[in-house]
Amino acid sequence: MKFKKGDKVQFIREGSMVEGVVKEVKDCSPDMWYLIDEGCKDSWIFEGHLIPLTPLPVIPQFVADAIDTFKDEGDSLAVAIDYEVYTNELVKELSLDRKMRGWLWEASNQEFFARAWLDGYEVEKEPLYYVRLPLTYWDEDKAELEDVYRHLTWNITSDETDFSGRTDWRKADGWRTRLTEKQIKDIDEAYWGFKVPVEEGEEEE
Structure with missing residues (x-):
């Protein structure tokens, strides 16, 4: 069969x-x-x-963002696929990921990029992380200091941040505790040092 x-x-x-x-x-x-x-x-x-049916190429989110950005700018594939184009100035101007230059430097990735540009693509599922910060607070009931953890929460619509004691905070108004590397570093690169990988099967819907 x-x-x-x-x-x-x-x-x-x-x-x-x-x-x-x-x-x-x-x-x-x-x-x-x-x-x-x-x-x-x-x-x-x-x-x-x-x-x-030939499967679409699977590419990282930061590559998909670059393709969409260059197409929106009206640039050609020849421009977007040239790794030397990704200078620090251009990356900053277009809000691209700094990893693009190194990624495109690999010849095999250039083929993936061209196929994705021409035929469409699927985005690679990114690993998710919690940002778990150790905090100390005064427990009124115990009359003593207590060490606890708080998790960074980020609102995908308002771009606000807060802290929660729970890892399953899924408020309807867009709060998330499970974040990608880029989302964490965009908030504050210092938080990356407090990352904890989300276990398989815990991905937020």
């Missing part, structure tokens, strides 16, 4: 390329037929007419 349920495939219909997902497989030996979910409708397609 060439394809299985859940595979992304494509096929030509009336001169146009159609994309879909395998929903069901029917063995009509010697032929195999696949029910393809095209979004708006389902169609049974003979195996010989199906082509695997």
Whole structure:
């Protein structure tokens, strides 16, 4: 069997390329037929007419930001893919990540960049961190100083910051305790020294 349920495939219909997902497989030996979910409708397609859907390149968020920025500026791929373009002045002016120059210096990454520019891309899932700060406060009930931890919280809409004793603060108005490296350093690079990786399966929705 060439394809299985859940595979992304494509096929030509009336001169146009159609994309879909395998929903069901029917063995009509010697032929195999696949029910393809095209979004708006389902169609049974003979195996010989199906082509695997080439996955989009997966790139880091900072590379995706650079692609979007250069396209918004009206620049060409030839300009954006040249690692020498990423001077300190330009990086600061366009609010790009300083890692872009080194990333594009790798020849293999230049191919990924070109494919992402031309065909689209998926963004690599970034690791998340808590910023856990040790704080000391006066406990009125115990009448003594107590050491506790507070977690940096950041509001994605207002750009405010605060501190919470909980790591699962998911207020509806946009507060987050699980942050990316860039988000933490954009708030204050000093906080990076207090990072604690979020364990797998804890990612905030």
